[in-house]
Amino acid sequence: MQYVATRITADGRDGFAVEAGRYRLIAARACPWANRAIIVRRLLGLEDAISMGLTGPTHDQRSWTFDLDPGGVDPVLGYERLQQAYFAFDPDYPRGITVPAFVDETTKALVTNDFAQMTLDMSTEWTAFHRDGAPDLYPEHLRDEMAPVMKRIFTEVNNGVYRCGFAGSQETYEAAYDRLFVALDWLEERLATQRYLMGDSITEADVRLFTTLARFDAVYHGHFKCNRQKLTEMPVLWAYARDLFQTPGFGDTTDFEQIKKHYYVVHSDINPTQIVPKGPDLAGWLTPHHREELGGRPFGDGTAPGPVRAGEEVPAGANPAS
Structure with missing residues (x-):
């Protein structure tokens, strides 16, 4: 599958500059590719800079849906289906509707669904918004x-x-x-x-x-x-x-x-x-x-992230720690 390779970068060279509060990560806890993005966002402490919307665990042939939210609507985007953000980007979007995805909250359109690059960019392009003690997940050396x-x-x-x-x-x-x-x-x-x-x-x-x-x-x-x-x-x-x-x-x-x-x-x-x-x-x-x-130091020169953000907790009983 081909992905939308637009990047959100510190210099905005693809037209999308790093900016706190502008982008929404749409993810599904069920999906391994999206789970990566959820983990990296939390480890780096980007919760204040990048909001997160979660779809339900199932989907039909059309799209992932926001059935975990009240009324089945994402509270920020106002969408019932992630497909709507893809169609705001391209009304004739021809490929699969995938998570994770970054959506521009100002236009409510998809920016990128390139899952492999998204997490690397969170490590390297979003450093201005990393928490104190954020680990270096992609060390240059x-x-x-x-x-x-x-x-x-x-x-x-x-x-x-x-x-x-x-x-x-x-x-x-x-x-x-x-x-x-x-x-x-x-x-x-x-x-x-x-x-x-x-x-x-x-x-x-x-x-x-x-x-x-x-x-x-x-x-x-x-x-x-x-x-x-x-x-x-x-x-x-x-x-x-x-x-x-x-x-x-x-x-x-x-x-x-x-x-x-x-x-x-x-x-x-x-x-x-x-x-x-x-x-x-x-x-x-x-x-x-x-x-x-x-031996080893899990977070290198950094520290562990604090408690899970209120409202982003895994539901009780869904893992052995909850």
């Missing part, structure tokens, strides 16, 4: 090393689970399955001796991996047939995922109920009954992970 790591995570893990789930034949499924678990084995080995993907501190690479791991046992293992092992049966990755989940910004933005509802209801071709599994038991996410024994 690590970018060359991060690029191939993030590329492999994207192609083999983030997309790899989908390649399994939507395979059209036994042969393509088995090839996708093998590719996925080769990559997960590589990650088990990489993370056995270092706390995070790039060393001692959390970076954008960890955010990108976490949102797939958080969905693995709840969705991908069964729904997408990624069933060589559960995450809970991969000792290093399971400890790493728990370490991140228990870090402010990760677990407190994760909604397992919405995650399950999205996949099992929307993918009716894979799950015709639309029955949503009751499990798995989530209590394990809060068990000790012992990753601190590897």
Whole structure:
């Protein structure tokens, strides 16, 4: 899929300058790509600068909808469907209506849905509005090393689970399955001796991996047939995922109920009954992970974000910490 590649930058070179209060992040807790943006916004403390609207966990063929809001209408944009922001940008918009998306509150039109660039720009272009103690999620001295790591995570893990789930034949499924678990084995080995993907501190690479791991046992293992092992049966990755989940910004933005509802209801071709599994038991996410024994400083020279913004909390019962 092609994305609208317009960027919001400090110098406004694409026509959209960084400006507090101008842009609204439209996201869905159910979506792994959108979950990344929610995490990064929270870690960097951009809540005052960038407002956030959340869609419901399900959608039809037309669009994500704002059914979590009173009257089913986003209170800032006045829209029932994210599609309306896309059509305000291009009345004949030909591609899928995706989250996350940045919408200009002044025009109520889409600015960009380029999910991979959006989070990097929040780290590099929005620095004037970062909170005191915001971590450097995209350190300049690590970018060359991060690029191939993030590329492999994207192609083999983030997309790899989908390649399994939507395979059209036994042969393509088995090839996708093998590719996925080769990559997960590589990650088990990489993370056995270092706390995070790039060393001692959390970076954008960890955010990108976490949102797939958080969905693995709840969705991908069964729904997408990624069933060589559960995450809970991969000792290093399971400890790493728990370490991140228990870090402010990760677990407190994760909604397992919405995650399950999205996949099992929307993918009716894979799950015709639309029955949503009751499990798995989530209590394990809060068990000790012992990753601190590897050392490291989760936020580098920065600090942890404070409490979740009022009104942005994950609903009670939707994750084990709530």
